[in-house]
Amino acid sequence: MPKSRIRKKAGFTPPPAKQATNIKLTNRSWVAPVMLALFFIGLAWIVLFYVTEGSLPIDALGNGNIIVGFGFIAGGFAVSTQWK
DSSP: OOOOOOOOOOOOOOOOOOOOOOOOOOOOTTHHHHHHHHHHHHHHHHHHHHHTTTSSSOGGGTTHHHHHHHHHHHHHHHHHTTOO
8 A cells, every 4th residue: 555645844934914004093173172062052051041931042942942952962962972
């Protein structure tokens, strides 16, 4: 019976070194001021509505002024998702 050939194993070759990829960081310096401004405007809107007993900021909206105030605050939270 013939002998099978013995295969020579290749020496270990390490995988090629990974090259560093450049990470593009965009300038998001506008996010924090806009976020804080929206929070402050929403809070001021609601406080003004309660302090003036519903006559300000917009009398025709009535209790809808609370929704507007919380809308500004929700906008602040939406902008905060862009912060890195």
